[in-house]
Amino acid sequence: MRFAFSEEQEEIRRQVRRAIADGGGVLAARRAMLEDAATDLELWRRLTRDLGLAGLAIPEAHGGAGLGWVEIVAVIEELGASLACVPFLSSACLATAAILEAGTPAQHDALLPPMARGEATATLAWLEAGGDASPAAIETAARVAQGDHVILSGTKRHVVDGHTADLLLVTARTPDGAVALYAVPAAAAGVERRRLPTMDATRAQAEIVLSDVHVPASSRLGGGGWPPIGRALAKARIALAAEQVGGAQACLDLGVGYAKVREQFGRPIGSFQAIQHTLADMFVLVETARSSAYHAAWDGEHEPDLEITAAATAAYCAAAFYRCAADTIQVHGGIGFTWEHDAHLYFKRARAGRTLLGSMTDHRDTVARSLGLGPLGTQESR
Amino acid sequence: MDLRFSDDDERFRAEVRAWLEARLDGDFRDLRGLGGPGREHEAIEPRMAWERELGAAGWIGLGWPAPSGRGASLWRQVIFHEEYAQARAPGRFGHIGEYLLGPTIAALGTPEQKGLFLPPIARGEQMWCQGYSEPGAGSDLAGVTTRADLASGAWEIHGQKIWTSHAHLADWCFVLARTDPTERRHAGLSYLLVPMRQRGVTARPIKNLTGTAEFCEVFFDGARTAAENIVGAPGEGWKVAMATLAFERGASTLGQQIGFAGELAAIIAAVRERSADRDPEICRRVADAWIGLRVMRSYALRVLAHGEQGELPLAGLGAKLYWSTWHRRLGELAMDVLGPEAEIIAGAPYGLTPLQETFLFSRADTIYAGSSEIQKNIIARRALGLPRSS
Numbered sequence: 001m002r003f004a005f006s007e008e009q010e011e012i013r014r015q016v017r018r019a020i021a022d023g024g025g026v027l028a029a030r031r032a033m034l035e036d037a038a039t040d041l042e043l044w045r046r047l048t049r050d051l052g053l054a055g056l057a058i059p060e061a062h063g064g065a066g067l068g069w070v071e072i073v074a075v076i077e078e079l080g081a082s083l084a085c086v087p088f089l090s091s092a093c094l095a096t097a098a099i100l101e102a103g104t105p106a107q108h109d110a111l112l113p114p115m116a117r118g119e120a121t122a123t124l125a126w127l128e129a130g131g132d133a134s135p136a137a138i139e140t141a142a143r144v145a146q147g148d149h150v151i152l153s154g155t156k157r158h159v160v161d162g163h164t165a166d167l168l169l170v171t172a173r174t175p176d177g178a179v180a181l182y183a184v185p186a187a188a189a190g191v192e193r194r195r196l197p198t199m200d201a202t203r204a205q206a207e208i209v210l211s212d213v214h215v216p217a218s219s220r221l222g223g224g225g226w227p228p229i230g231r232a233l234a235k236a237r238i239a240l241a242a243e244q245v246g247g248a249q250a251c252l253d254l255g256v257g258y259a260k261v262r263e264q265f266g267r268p269i270g271s272f273q274a275i276q277h278t279l280a281d282m283f284v285l286v287e288t289a290r291s292s293a294y295h296a297a298w299d300g301e302h303e304p305d306l307e308i309t310a311a312a313t314a315a316y317c318a319a320a321f322y323r324c325a326a327d328t329i330q331v332h333g334g335i336g337f338t339w340e341h342d343a344h345l346y347f348k349r350a351r352a353g354r355t356l357l358g359s360m361t362d363h364r365d366t367v368a369r370s371l372g373l374g375p376l377g378t379q380e381s382r
Numbered sequence: 383m384d385l386r387f388s389d390d391d392e393r394f395r396a397e398v399r400a401w402l403e404a405r406l407d408g409d410f411r412d413l414r415g416l417g418g419p420g421r422e423h424e425a426i427e428p429r430m431a432w433e434r435e436l437g438a439a440g441w442i443g444l445g446w447p448a449p450s451g452r453g454a455s456l457w458r459q460v461i462f463h464e465e466y467a468q469a470r471a472p473g474r475f476g477h478i479g480e481y482l483l484g485p486t487i488a489a490l491g492t493p494e495q496k497g498l499f500l501p502p503i504a505r506g507e508q509m510w511c512q513g514y515s516e517p518g519a520g521s522d523l524a525g526v527t528t529r530a531d532l533a534s535g536a537w538e539i540h541g542q543k544i545w546t547s548h549a550h551l552a553d554w555c556f557v558l559a560r561t562d563p564t565e566r567r568h569a570g571l572s573y574l575l576v577p578m579r580q581r582g583v584t585a586r587p588i589k590n591l592t593g594t595a596e597f598c599e600v601f602f603d604g605a606r607t608a609a610e611n612i613v614g615a616p617g618e619g620w621k622v623a624m625a626t627l628a629f630e631r632g633a634s635t636l637g638q639q640i641g642f643a644g645e646l647a648a649i650i651a652a653v654r655e656r657s658a659d660r661d662p663e664i665c666r667r668v669a670d671a672w673i674g675l676r677v678m679r680s681y682a683l684r685v686l687a688h689g690e691q692g693e694l695p696l697a698g699l700g701a702k703l704y705w706s707t708w709h710r711r712l713g714e715l716a717m718d719v720l721g722p723e724a725e726i727i728a729g730a731p732y733g734l735t736p737l738q739e740t741f742l743f744s745r746a747d748t749i750y751a752g753s754s755e756i757q758k759n760i761i762a763r764r765a766l767g768l769p770r771s772s
Contacts, residue, residue, distance in 0.1 A: 001391075001457055002384045003687035070383050256766050271769040273755075276762035283761050284700035288681045295680035298383045312673040365662075367669035371650055373659040 048118025417473025
């Protein structure tokens with residue numbers, strides 16, 4: 001029984017931390033979020049070219065490091081702590097998992113190596129207008145065309161890093177009503193994409209309009225319908241949960257640091273029980289959320305109930321981060337309400353995370369269904 | 383990361399399970415599910431016999447160092463507690479002696495004290511209670527005023543303790559008493575071992591809001607104990623008392639969670655029976671409870687894994703606050719699931735259903751063994767390094 005990272009895993013974490021610190025930490029995120037790409041290209045270059053982290057979960061046969069979700073969690077927790085604006089969640093977690101889960105070996109060979117090298121990024125385009133996370137809501141159509149081609153048409157929304165990704169993994173409905181996943185080059189004719197302005201400027205979302213996009217039928221990833229996509233989303237939810245743990249810890253650190261130096265009534269505000277108890281509650285949330293995310297990372301690779309595990313930790317960590325971010329603004333008082341202070345960046349990232357990969361209500365309903373309670377929403381079974 | 387028990391530990395688990403099943407299907411079959419928090423009044427004599435059965439089989443003092451105990455690893459202690467809870471073996475009377483006093487004596491006691499006290503505790507024959515809290519010293523434990531004076535080879539004790547579990551059944555009590563009246567607060571306290579069955583000791587059960595009585599108030603009115611029945615030197619009582627608390631490394635927490643899971647399962651069964659899952663709000667609250675329990679297990683495993691390597695990690699300081707808050711909410715959920723039926727008790731005069739007991743008794747969880755407010759103070763000071771509030 002060992003509930004800790006190995007020395008090698010800790011070393012990866014330290015390298016990430018160093019790369020972030022060298023780039024300026026949250027200041028770098030502030031710079032990146034003002035640019036069109038909303039990406040800290042310098043940090044992404046270091047993480048990918050220097051450290052090889054884009055391929056962390058990609059098997060060695062496809063040019064990756066052949067590691068797993070425990071390593072992913074260690075890396076993304078650090079990225080979350082500094083609000084790093086890099087496509088790690090979208091490409092190295094979500095899209096990588098989708099290709100690995102849904103694709104054939106030949107498709108792994110074709111798609112994963114450039115991602116592992118950090119030369120290309122990918123993302124999953126699954127939500128549409130209305131943002132319903134269930135597969136039943138997918139209306140984008142895949143029509144059969146001549147010459148062994150498929151024509152995709154529809155509009156995807158809330159595509160994480162969708163304005164910069166080189167490859168779009170698009171969910172669509174086939175003529176027989178099944179859900180299928182297609183690998184679509186972002187540069188393909190008929191793909192129009194625009195960044196959606198977001199309240200959380202540190203993570204970009206795009207709308208992608210597919211107007212009769214012709215792709216070869218072979219670009220359909222496997223033939224497994226929704227289940228592999230569901231598993232990929234579950235793995236990405238565990239990664240997002242760990243990112244939220246990093247963010248929550250940063251909010252606690254900010255609050256504790258400020259409470260020790262800010263004086264009112266002639267004493268540090270951290271000596272007042274009202275402040276102490278708020279921070280103590282944040283501490284419990286951070287440590288429990290961290291335990292849950294680490295446990296889920298391990299469970300995700302060893303236990304059968306991946307999607308329930310992911311839903312549980314996703315709901316818990318999203319709530320924990322949100323509460324910590326909200327409370328750090330409160331502990332900071334007026335300064336916490338300014339644009340200049342970082343607190344609002346965490347708060348907005350925390351808000352966005354509550355609905356990024358399915359809503360917290362979706363996650364709780366998934367758990368309730370697994371307990372035999374319901375009917376709630378649509379079964380994710382197709 | 384490797385969250386699996388070793389093969390050796392799994393064999394140990396099988397051994398524990400087989401023993402418990404044999405006894406609880408045999409002579410002690412009526413005891414399953416009896417006793418425990420809120421139900422300590424149940425089957426007292428048979429449960430005392432069960433203590434002796436546990437002792438005879440060598441299960442008491444599993445984690446104590448050899449030769450008094452078996453020196454089992456923390457994980458084996460965890461496994462024992464898990465299996466114990468899974469088998470619904472009866473609530474323990476001997477846990478205060480085994481888990482609080484025993485390790486204290488083993489670490490800080492004299493050779494004579496080890497010889498005198500550890501064997502009868504390990505045999506399940508000697509029951510202990512804890513004399514810490516007083517009417518004027520609850521959260522502020524350093525405010526104890528119970529006095530002990532050394533006169534003609536014995537300590538003579540005057541004062542009152544309260545919230546003492548099992549005092550009316552205990553043979554002995556470890557008492558935090560003021561032995562130097564010129565010192566204040568933490569100084570001048572001593573850790574005394576006092577026989578309960580003597581004139582000068584009166585234990586009076588306190589009926590609590592569940593209608594049952596498992597805590598007592600204890601009056602020491604000239605009670606006596608031999609001069610050598612002190613752990614540590616006179617004046618070191620605070621240090622020893624804190625050491626007693628530090629021996630708690632959470633071996634029982636996973637077992638406790640199995641009990642919680644049983645309560646949650648009963649709630650889910652009630653939801654189905656009453657079709658309360660027509661209400662999505664109820665479904666989501668049940669989901670939250672389930673998620674919260676799963677998080678509790680992850681947290682406990684992480685803390686135990688660190689604790690096994692020595693020091694308790696600061697990360698674990700939130701454990702008591704977390705589970706007690708979760709449990710209290712679970713009780714509230716149970717009542718909301720039952721709707722108007724929640725009001726109807728099992729029978730006169732005040733017989734409660736198990737879910738009603740969970741609901742009512744869980745109000746104590748956030749008070750005893752360090753109230754939630756004290757837990758937060760400790761986190762603020764020790765884990766976060768915030769300045770002392772004055």
